[in-house]
Amino acid sequence: MLIYANPRHAGHSGRQEMYRGRLVPCHEVPARLEHVLAELARRPLGEIREAPPVARALLEAVHAPRYLRFLETAWQQWVALDPANAALDALPSVWPVRGFRADLEPANFAARLGLYSFDAGTPLTEGTWAAAEAGAACAAAAAFSLAGSGAPRAAVALTRPPGHHAGADFFGGYCFVNNAAVAAQALREQGARRVAVLDVDYHHGNGTQSLFYERADVLTLSIHGDPRTEYPFYLGHADETGAGAGLGFNLNLPLPAGTDFAHWRAALATALARIAAFAPDALVVALGVDTYEGDPISRFRLASGDYLQLGADIAGAGLPTVFTLEGGYAVAAMGTNVVNVLEGFEAAAR
Amino acid sequence: MLIYANPRHAGHSGRQEMYRGRLVPCHEVPARLEHVLAELARRPLGEIREAPPVARALLEAVHAPRYLRFLETAWQQWVALDPANAALDALPSVWPVRGFRADLEPANFAARLGLYSFDAGTPLTEGTWAAAEAGAACAAAAAFSLAGSGAPRAAVALTRPPGHHAGADFFGGYCFVNNAAVAAQALREQGARRVAVLDVDYHHGNGTQSLFYERADVLTLSIHGDPRTEYPFYLGHADETGAGAGLGFNLNLPLPAGTDFAHWRAALATALARIAAFAPDALVVALGVDTYEGDPISRFRLASGDYLQLGADIAGAGLPTVFTLEGGYAVAAMGTNVVNVLEGFEAAAR
Numbered sequence: 138m139l140i141y142a143n144p145r146h147a148g149h150s151g152r153q154e155m156y157r158g159r160l161v162p163c164h165e166v167p168a169r170l171e172h173v174l175a176e177l178a179r180r181p182l183g184e185i186r187e188a189p190p191v192a193r194a195l196l197e198a199v200h201a202p203r204y205l206r207f208l209e210t211a212w213q214q215w216v217a218l219d220p221a222n223a224a225l226d227a228l229p230s231v232w233p234v235r236g237f238r239a240d241l242e243p244a245n246f247a248a249r250l251g252l253y254s255f256d257a258g259t260p261l262t263e264g265t266w267a268a269a270e271a272g273a274a275c276a277a278a279a280a281f282s283l284a285g286s287g288a289p290r291a292a293v294a295l296t297r298p299p300g301h302h303a304g305a306d307f308f309g310g311y312c313f314v315n316n317a318a319v320a321a322q323a324l325r326e327q328g329a330r331r332v333a334v335l336d337v338d339y340h341h342g343n344g345t346q347s348l349f350y351e352r353a354d355v356l357t358l359s360i361h362g363d364p365r366t367e368y369p370f371y372l373g374h375a376d377e378t379g380a381g382a383g384l385g386f387n388l389n390l391p392l393p394a395g396t397d398f399a400h401w402r403a404a405l406a407t408a409l410a411r412i413a414a415f416a417p418d419a420l421v422v423a424l425g426v427d428t429y430e431g432d433p434i435s436r437f438r439l440a441s442g443d444y445l446q447l448g449a450d451i452a453g454a455g456l457p458t459v460f461t462l463e464g465g466y467a468v469a470a471m472g473t474n475v476v477n478v479l480e481g482f483e484a485a486a487r
Numbered sequence: 488m489l490i491y492a493n494p495r496h497a498g499h500s501g502r503q504e505m506y507r508g509r510l511v512p513c514h515e516v517p518a519r520l521e522h523v524l525a526e527l528a529r530r531p532l533g534e535i536r537e538a539p540p541v542a543r544a545l546l547e548a549v550h551a552p553r554y555l556r557f558l559e560t561a562w563q564q565w566v567a568l569d570p571a572n573a574a575l576d577a578l579p580s581v582w583p584v585r586g587f588r589a590d591l592e593p594a595n596f597a598a599r600l601g602l603y604s605f606d607a608g609t610p611l612t613e614g615t616w617a618a619a620e621a622g623a624a625c626a627a628a629a630a631f632s633l634a635g636s637g638a639p640r641a642a643v644a645l646t647r648p649p650g651h652h653a654g655a656d657f658f659g660g661y662c663f664v665n666n667a668a669v670a671a672q673a674l675r676e677q678g679a680r681r682v683a684v685l686d687v688d689y690h691h692g693n694g695t696q697s698l699f700y701e702r703a704d705v706l707t708l709s710i711h712g713d714p715r716t717e718y719p720f721y722l723g724h725a726d727e728t729g730a731g732a733g734l735g736f737n738l739n740l741p742l743p744a745g746t747d748f749a750h751w752r753a754a755l756a757t758a759l760a761r762i763a764a765f766a767p768d769a770l771v772v773a774l775g776v777d778t779y780e781g782d783p784i785s786r787f788r789l790a791s792g793d794y795l796q797l798g799a800d801i802a803g804a805g806l807p808t809v810f811t812l813e814g815g816y817a818v819a820a821m822g823t824n825v826v827n828v829l830e831g832f833e834a835a836a837r
């Protein structure tokens with residue numbers, strides 16, 4: 138497989154996130170990706186490349202232009218408010234609830250920050266935009282690498298910040314640019330008639346779902362902790378099946394806290410059967426490993442060894458596949474768990 | 488005039504609010520109301536009474552029952568999460584942005600807190616519900632006191648937390664229960680055919696506007712800092728004129744930073760002319776004095792003496808009038824400014 142690693146990921150390094158009324162250290166840290174790269178050095182699975190820049194038009198096919206413009210310049214605006222802000226992360230403190238307007242972009246920075254976000258756990262830092270844009274470039278390059286004769290069976294966007302919680306015009310859940318959506322859109326633009334996006338992160342892929350909710354050309358599926366009790370709370374229920382032309386093209390498989398691999402794998406089989414019925418030309422896997430039993434903020438019980446089988450099961454779909462790296466907060470186990478998925482995939486895909 | 492003072496206001500005393508990525512001390516403090524009571528002791532304007540309990544049905548005519556149930560028990564739920572939370576205020580850290588669902592109430596407390604809020608500047612504390620409910624009781628009692636022969640011309644709900652930012656099912660802007668809306672609804676229920684609510688706080692009365700936006704029986708008007716740059720940012724523009732049956736029954740008069748009393752008073756004249764054309768049976772004034780030149784978070788330039796004229800101008804409408812206390816954060820000047828409004832009203836109403 139081909140691997141595109143984000144050279145700018147470490148520039149996004151949040152200091153604090155809001156949790157239960159106070160500021161606490163961030164879970165989404167650069168060491169997460171470093172552990173994956175270190176494990177790949179021990180167990181090589183393919184060439185590691187740097188991605189070319191991503192086309193703005195591709196980003197704008199996924200995200201609202203005004204949102205991208207905001208992200209691009211947000212740090213400069215934040216520091217312009219007060220030079221002392223350079224020592225802080227930008228976190229939203231006001232947002233538009235039901236009945237408020239989103240059609241007008243306020244002049245006030247805090248108001249724009251809140252307009253474009255859905256949590257105060259996703260610090261925007263000096264290097265955030267560069268990291269997010271370079272991550273989207275990895276996702277796009279991974280997708281484009283699957284075209285043509287001699288193309289690999291799979292390509293991986295090894296990046297952070299993750300992407301699957303980001304919607305057309307909002308960040309949250311540690312995500313700014315939706316890498317899985319960028320990959321799916323890139324696959325469509327290079328000729329895939331239908332693309333499936335399978336989200337195996339512990340948390341519902343709300344951003345990806347919402348981006349394709351009214352489209353029949355991209356099937357979105359997510360296996361995740363029940364949003365009644367698990368982040369992102371306000372989306373991810375089983376009755377969300379798409380709308381308009383996209384009706385029937387979203388499948389949510391929420392599972393209770395404590396789910397082990399046997400039960401998780403049964404949900405995966407359901408998702409893979411739906412994918413097979415859809416008969417896509419390509420597959421995007423939003424790969425979070427916060428389903429791991431040791432994850433500090435999640436409540437499934439997958440063991441490290443289970444990820445080999447998970448990868449093999451996904452390879453069984455027999456599709457050109459892009460992996461994007463999403464969550465996983467048991468930092469020291471990240472390398473083993475992610476590389477197990479990829480190795481399991483490769484072994485089964487051979 | 489009759490004055491209903493909230494005996495439980497001091498139980499709502501927030502420790503910190505989020506501002507620009509960090510937690511800072513609260514502006515909305517018990518001393519605000521103590522200064523008004525102290526000034527009223529020096530310049531008595533009428534009997535100060537305690538209000539009887541407010542009917543739940545009246546609160547539910549303004550706010551969603553599930554929102555009220557949440558507020559009532561929120562502190563107990565917060566502390567049940569972790570006994571150490573008793574030393575902290577509850578502040579939201581995740582919320583439903585565009586496309587998220589609000590129809591289902593999550594089981595998770597943080598998710599419910601975010602579902603029902605629009606900022607992280609409004610700490611929910613141990614005494615919040617009791618203070619908010621007792622404040623609504625003051626507003627209701629003030630409204631009910633205006634009925635019958637021998638009724639006073641005006642009644643005042645001297646309370647905090649303020650109310651005008653709170654909507655049907657959300658808190659924010661230091662507000663939990665919309666006291667002005669409770670007063671307007673109480674006036675309607677006791678026989679007023681039409682009621683006008685005039686908001687003179689520095690900040691747009693977004694909650695009040697949204698509560699009556701589709702109703703023709705309650706005219707809402709607000710004179711405030713331009714929401715492009717001023718809180719609450721996402722509502723309060725001049726083009727918001729009501730919807731459905733309420734079309735034409737909302738008037739916003741946003742004014743630029745730096746507005747002095749001469750210009751502010753011209754906007755008041757516009758509002759009073761609209762009220763006269765509406766010919767209501769009663770008037771509710773959402774009385775914030777954060778239009779004061781010394782206010783630490785606002786940018787108009789009204790002087791303390793101007794509030795006498797402001798009160799006199801409002802008396803000129805010739806209507807039975809309920810005042811609810813809203814913002815004002817120049818704490819030491821609160822007493823003078825609020826009592827000046829009331830004294831100006833009384834002098835002109837005689």
Ligand SMILES: [Zn+2]
Pocket residue numbers: 338339340425427463464465
């Ligand atoms: Zn996750």
Ligand SMILES: [Zn+2]
Pocket residue numbers: 688689690775777813814815
């Ligand atoms: Zn105010």
